Amino acid sequence: MSQFSYQNGVLHAEGVSLSAIAEQYGTPAYVYSKAQLLDNFASYADACQGRDALVCYAMKANSNLAILDLLARQGAGFDIVSGGELLRVIAAGGDPQKVIFSGVGKSMEEMRLALEHDILCFNVESIPELHRLNDVAGSMGKKARVSLRVNPNVDAKTHPYIATGLKANKFGVAFTDALATYRAAAQLPHLNVAGIDCHIGSQLLDDAPLLEALDKLIELIDALGAEGIHLHHLDLGGGIGIDYGDEEDGAPVPVGDYLGRVFKRIDAWRAASHGGKGIKVIFEPGRSIVGNTGVLLTKVEFIKHGEEKNFCIVDAAMNDMARPALYQAWMDMQPVVQGDAPVGTFDVVGPICESGDWLARDRALAIAPGDLLVMKTAGAYGMTMASNYNTRGRAAELIVDGAQVHLVRQRENPADLFALESLIK
Numbered sequence: 525m526s527q528f529s530y531q532n533g534v535l536h537a538e539g540v541s542l543s544a545i546a547e548q549y550g551t552p553a554y555v556y557s558k559a560q561l562l563d564n565f566a567s568y569a570d571a572c573q574g575r576d577a578l579v580c581y582a583m584k585a586n587s588n589l590a591i592l593d594l595l596a597r598q599g600a601g602f603d604i605v606s607g608g609e610l611l612r613v614i615a616a617g618g619d620p621q622k623v624i625f626s627g628v629g630k631s632m633e634e635m636r637l638a639l640e641h642d643i644l645c646f647n648v649e650s651i652p653e654l655h656r657l658n659d660v661a662g663s664m665g666k667k668a669r670v671s672l673r674v675n676p677n678v679d680a681k682t683h684p685y686i687a688t689g690l691k692a693n694k695f696g697v698a699f700t701d702a703l704a705t706y707r708a709a710a711q712l713p714h715l716n717v718a719g720i721d722c723h724i725g726s727q728l729l730d731d732a733p734l735l736e737a738l739d740k741l742i743e744l745i746d747a748l749g750a751e752g753i754h755l756h757h758l759d760l761g762g763g764i765g766i767d768y769g770d771e772e773d774g775a776p777v778p779v780g781d782y783l784g785r786v787f788k789r790i791d792a793w794r795a796a797s798h799g800g801k802g803i804k805v806i807f808e809p810g811r812s813i814v815g816n817t818g819v820l821l822t823k824v825e826f827i828k829h830g831e832e833k834n835f836c837i838v839d840a841a842m843n844d845m846a847r848p849a850l851y852q853a854w855m856d857m858q859p860v861v862q863g864d865a866p867v868g869t870f871d872v873v874g875p876i877c878e879s880g881d882w883l884a885r886d887r888a889l890a891i892a893p894g895d896l897l898v899m900k901t902a903g904a905y906g907m908t909m910a911s912n913y914n915t916r917g918r919a920a921e922l923i924v925d926g927a928q929v930h931l932v933r934q935r936e937n938p939a940d941l942f943a944l945e946s947l948i949k
């Protein structure tokens with residue numbers, strides 16, 4: 525059940541009306557529901573009950589410290605992609621020993637930082653990266669735990685910009701090179717070969733490609749075992765999609781069903797061949813943990829009737845939410861106060877000087893200047909991809925918990941945006 529619902533005609537986050545939030549904190553603002561976040565995490569945690577499994581939340585989806593803290597308290601680990609994200613985990617009280625480090629371009633400084641904090645594992649994506657990590661670990665007198673991100677060449681059937689498991693993508697080690705790369709890694713003195721991972725793409729509605737990737741990883745784990753290379757974990761990445769309300773997309777697979785099928789396959793593998801004995805299973809979900817946890821609250825500034833189109837100009841823009849501009853993503857827009865019949869069909873656009881600055885197109889809406897709108901299902905890849913384009917301060921972030929509202933990130937002030945700049949003397 526969604527924690528965002530109309531009560532007496534006004535959209536609420538849990539027990540608080542979004543009109544009241546806009547009045548007190550202004551717009552644009554990201555508003556998250558704590559109960560929704562905990563529910564989403566529980567759907568993973570419950571399916572992992574009694575299993576040797578770890579859910580490493582992919583914090584690139586939403587890295588607000590308060591969100592990380594809430595998840596850490598539920599036992600989450602974290603999938604990070606930069607040294608900055610590791611510092612966020614630490615600042616939020618997360619456990620670095622439950623952190624896995626993904627990404628194709630880790631710097632030496634980032635490797636050092638992660639080794640100092642003794643993270644669980646580096647998801648290595650290339651041979652040069654293996655050598656760099658071996659050197660850095662050696663210079664610190666340490667051994668780095670590594671997992672190879674294998675590119676299983678599986679079609680995730682998602683938007684080309686968010687598919688990551690095909691031969692043409694920059695990610696991972698080619699499936700056909702994986703064994704040789706493992707052999708090379710096993711020879712490096714400052715590495716400890718610990719796992720295998722893949723991440724084939726994001727916003728997958730069907731889990732069939734993920735299960736196909738799992739089969740390919742199992743095949744590799746068996747081949748490695750036959751050579752005496754035994755792994756500690758198998759990491760299937762993230763990727764489970766969510767319902768954005770776009771009817772053309774259809775419904776995503778429920779998390780519990782997907783995890784159930786993963787564990788069933790792993791059990792069958794163990795029963796048949798004793799393969800993967802004692803192997804831990806790791807997931808790296810991002811969107812499915814935070815996507816439906818948040819909305820972007822915005823105010824209508826003007827209605828403009830153009831020659832071909834009507835525009836609803838709002839105070840949020842592509843700098844606040846880049847998904848439509850970047851992926852032509854369909855995001856649901858709803859009025860905060862339920863109105864009568866729509867007054868027209870509008871493109872919802874922001875104040876930025878780009879034709880690509882749109883949030884929604886061709887929507888039938890009942891709106892007038894001064895009204896509030898929300899972009900629904902905006903909790904993932906919203907604030908984390910926000911920018912300061914046009915010297916716009918990023919939106920405030922709030923978490924609603926029952927009847928309470930917590931401001932978890934203040935609205936940026938324009939002076940903050942140029943505070944690090946200086947004039948030439």
Ligand SMILES: Cc1ncc(COP(=O)(O)O)c(C=O)c1O
Pocket residue numbers: 582585603626627723725726727761762763764808809810811812
């Ligand atoms: C390596 C890695 N793991 C996990 C994720 C999280 O993916 P999602 O938000 O689709 O669950 C991503 C982003 O797609 C990723 O690049």
Ligand SMILES: N[C@@H](CCCC[NH3+])C(=O)O
Pocket residue numbers: 584686726727847904905
């Ligand atoms: N940022 C993307 C997904 C990419 C995930 C990162 N690997 C989105 O908004 O859908």
